[in-house]
Amino acid sequence: LDRLARSQLHLLQIVEEVEAKGAKLVSVMDNIDTSTATGKMVVGVLAVLAEFERNLLLERSAAGRAIARQRQIRFGRPPKITEALIRQVMLAHDDPNTTVPETCRVLGISKSSYYAALRAGQRSAMEAVEAAA
Template identity: 40%
Template sequence: MSLTLSQLNQLIEYAREGYVLVVYKLDRLGRSTKRLIELSEELQGRGIELVSIRDSIDTTTAVGKAMFKMLAVLAEMERDLISERTKAGLESARARGRVGGRPKKDNKQVEKALKLYDTEQYTVKEIEETTSVSKATLYRELKKRKSNIEMN
């Protein structure tokens, strides 16, 4: 039987100290290793054991607890390594003059879009098609302009 996320949450909420939560495979409990670790810590804190049939992990035994903790340590190390590599890559890119993020919209096009909007002769859709400025960008700029007027 496969549980939905809300059913799984209800099951975990219902479980009491001394219960054993049996799953076919650990990935049924969470999509990420981080979520699995958080969940296992929550269960452990509440005195609820965890058994995974397919992964041969049984936290009711000393070996099972040790195995699960070792997996948690490896997962944490993996997350840290990914984070370090990402930071190093970003620093390297910055050193080469690269800047991350989305490219800025051409200011001339944004100004043109604002002028067309002010004429009240065009729909936002028409302004988007004419200037290639998205609706979100147009409204963001209008909001900035409004807050600048209110500040003065």
């Protein structure tokens, strides 16, 4: 039942909707029948416990992310656009005999990654010029 809804209120709303349509909610694995007083009580208790467990999980996750941020741990995939890739794309771009598709094939990147690296290289070059001025 904890997979059926994300909160106690939502689960109880689902049970009400099912009963309003003349049906009853039965959990065969848990042996719970919402057409009985005991079944409704058990669903309510399980819903409270499931919501409590979910809230604990969210709190622990947030605390873990905060600790990781304090330790400067990066989340997600490592960036595709590295300094080495930017240099290679810039060199290939400056070579009039090299095409974009050929560079992408050799470097194993997509065209969007090529152009993202090219923009990053051009930004770096502009920042270097501005810093020197």
